[in-house]
Amino acid sequence: MKSKIPDNVVFSEDKGYNASLLPYSTNVGAPVIKMDDVVSWKSRGINNVNKEFENKFNELKEQYESLMIEYKWNELVYNAKFSFEPVIGEIYHLYSNNDGTNVLSLIAPNEWNKEHIGTFKLNSEKKWVRILY
Template identity: 75%
Template structure:
């Protein structure tokens, strides 16, 4: 009976009285061990990350649409008729002729009566920038 210790005493035959080095509470008066609520932390994290993904997706979608529009304008201008070499930095006007062909001109839309499609400027990368 002398080897039996009371339940509220922490004793190990190898280490003796070792309550102060244990990673958990060993007495009735010690604070309760509670498991953290990870579900709410995870749901907040998922919500925040999903918002970031949605924001990045919208940004990329906007850039894609802008790039697609730029491509379509460039394709339209390059496929039109013109009998001169465009100068970088100059402003040109795209028109539709009576027979349905597109042509590029230096003449502004207010100077003659043709169907005006758009106004463009050629940049240094040989890309047509749609101005109006």
């Protein structure tokens, strides 16, 4: 009959007492080995990063749309007919003629019976900024 070895003793028939060689604790009083929940940590990290990317994408999208609107207004004003050199800081009004062309003028909408498209101001960068009039 073989001698019975207690359960809390690490003994292997092949290797004998090898508790000091094992990568895990073998003593009853040793701390609990607990696996970290890496999957949930990764999931939370991915969600946070995706939200940050989505917010940044939405900001860039809004900036792009705003830039495209500015570009279209500038294209419209620069393609309009005018026979003077606009002064920076001065307010100008854009009108539509009956033939479909646009005209830039200093005349205010309440002083002229034409279809008013918009009011603009030329800034120091030579960009037309639409203003409410």
